[in-house]
Amino acid sequence: MTHHPLRTALLDSRVPRYTSYPPANRFSASVGPETVDRWLGALPDRDEVSLYVHVPFCRRLCWFCACRTQGTRTDAPLDRYLDHLAMEIPAVRERLPERLGISALHLGGGTPTLLSPERLDRLAAMLRGAFGAMEEAAVSAEIDPCECDDARLDALARLGLSRASIGVQDFDPKVQAAIGREQPADVTRTVVEGLRARGTTSVNFDLLYGLPYQTEPGILATLRTMLEMRPDRIALYGYAHVPWMARRQRLIPEDALPGAEERLALAAAAREVLTAEGYIAVGIDHYALPGEALAVAAERGEVRRNFQGYTTDRAETLIGFGPSAISRYRDGYAQNAPATGDWQRAVAAGILPTARGYAMDDAEKLTAEAIERLMCDGRVDLSTLAARHGQPDEGLLRRAARSISELPGIGTLEKGVLTASSGLYLRLLAARLDPSFAPDTGRFSMAS
Template structure:
């Protein structure tokens, strides 16, 4: 505990490193300028991942920091789907004919609030634009409190291969404090429906560090989760950032567990899920050994992306919708964030790129160093030098600096760097040491 404290685990606010550089370093003048060229430059035969953002929810949960807006009617959603279709057409026109999609993920917000007709329209347009690769996977974020059975059946019939279900915590007291009521029975019935309709894999999202969570209440949630037997879990630390997400002002701050109590909750979930046969993946995911993520980890194919960890082989991600981020071989491009600004850009230009980042050669190296720490907690100088032969000196310097700073928590190894298992929770802090940007801390969540 002392070493964790000494290295800042209980005080630091650092990026989650779902991208490098983190999105707060994207620049306003990039997006529009580079987007068209980067789309046109994708080689024939490429595989891409597709992310579609649906920024609407019928109720806004107080804890949620995602980019979304409340709506009582489906009217703005229907208009938004039309804009999405126009954006898909404009992007598709710039891509080579033979491009294939390796992953399709609908996220939000709440994609399951779409009327089945609107969902069909959207999926028709996506599948008409992009053929599917051989290991294609189709996933959708599902709010079990907003999941019409007809829509679930429709998704299953359209080939949904992974349902990503938001749970957070089953304790009624915690749920009342975070503005999200969702019973175990309701969740189970959505899950049963999906499974009986033939959806083969299910992910759950849980949160630790929520108000009124105690080791006992959390254990009950985890036991209930185990009964539902998800294939994969993401267990995130609750990011309390009311200056970013105003609705979090409804959360009673005095009921939030302190940093050490948060860490204990994270450790509790690690013990319970690894004890139940799940493989730990990176800092906050767990997967059954036959799940794609666990297989990718064993085969050293694990990667970091905006959903956390992925086994997606594609190096290009195209994001559609307000605030969606695309990843190209040469950098990032984020669409205009507000729905009105996004729609206006699509109407005038077809594309909605707004801000972004052009990667320099050195950024690619730092990205790889950070990804290796976040995925495997280690840096292997031989593999790094083979991948970046011109950067041997920088690699050596970076390793040397890590060694000087983290000698007491690293596996003894004269050449490389590896965090010992009991200190892997420090991965984000170690990654931050590799980061070339002097990041302001206010934009980020706690390290644990």
């Protein structure tokens, strides 16, 4: 059977997810504490920034997960971590302008809910001590339902939690056993009810397709159970099997993984159900109920993309705290030392714990915005964008035209406006706008 070139590209391609441009695999040690010191000091007075706190601990290490996290059975590392955050946060704050707005705060990980209520209160006090009451901030957190209780939900409510993200993956016990993560649907349901009772207005579920033993009837059953809880948002991600990067994934039975064609069928089946249930598709993999903030932002062309995926947060600067946290500044990206010990040593020595990053030139800033708009809106006016950046549009237009001629059906290019013909093709199209992407050499996850 011969495949259409676009379908072959979709099945075979390994392309970045473009949560940043350039992707994090291009970060280098050329960006260190001195650069970040300069970038922090250059923020305009009264600027709006968002904050990210990375909690790099989990009680159990799920086999499928490629997150930067470490298992801990005891609580001592959590206190050491908080002791060092108590140094890192003021060290960053003192480099920033005095007057600053905080538009969003996100707790990610790892498992933020591994922190006890007292520790969550301590973290809240540190952040408020540095950044004020943060009353305007949209507060969100990743929640592990198996590591959460009413007291933690109360502490998160005191922090002002308005949006929660819960990893579901799949409710089928056989699939859960094969990915090393058991999480009964009832436990998830109890936490969702607890969050909503405390004022969380948006609950997101992450659903994965492409997991071992996953079948179409199985994923549809998971969706039925999920939809009974009426999540406000659903992120439908393809499982990325990258055991050369995430060693835990070696425990996943590879022969039980669906093939490329089966992955496409699983994703298509899930998408069909979500659309039929009234969810609005946003970008490559998000679905939101009409009226939910992400759906509203999508309608207005105001969705942004950052390291947590799609967001309604519009701040240009995102400051990350904790090991491996990535910050975004107007001029580039900076990542903290990934290993907790290295991060702690730098912080204790009074040094900004930046290990690597990327400083963008003007042409790269244009490409970054073109890719972000494409990934968020499904279309981008390359010529208008280039004019706004004071940059020539030839390079982007040439790359866009080439992708359309090489992959018929991927989209259109008319009067400088590149439009993808489906959300399915956004990663492929974004990769072709990226001048450094080499389709056959990058070891990224599959585009499907």
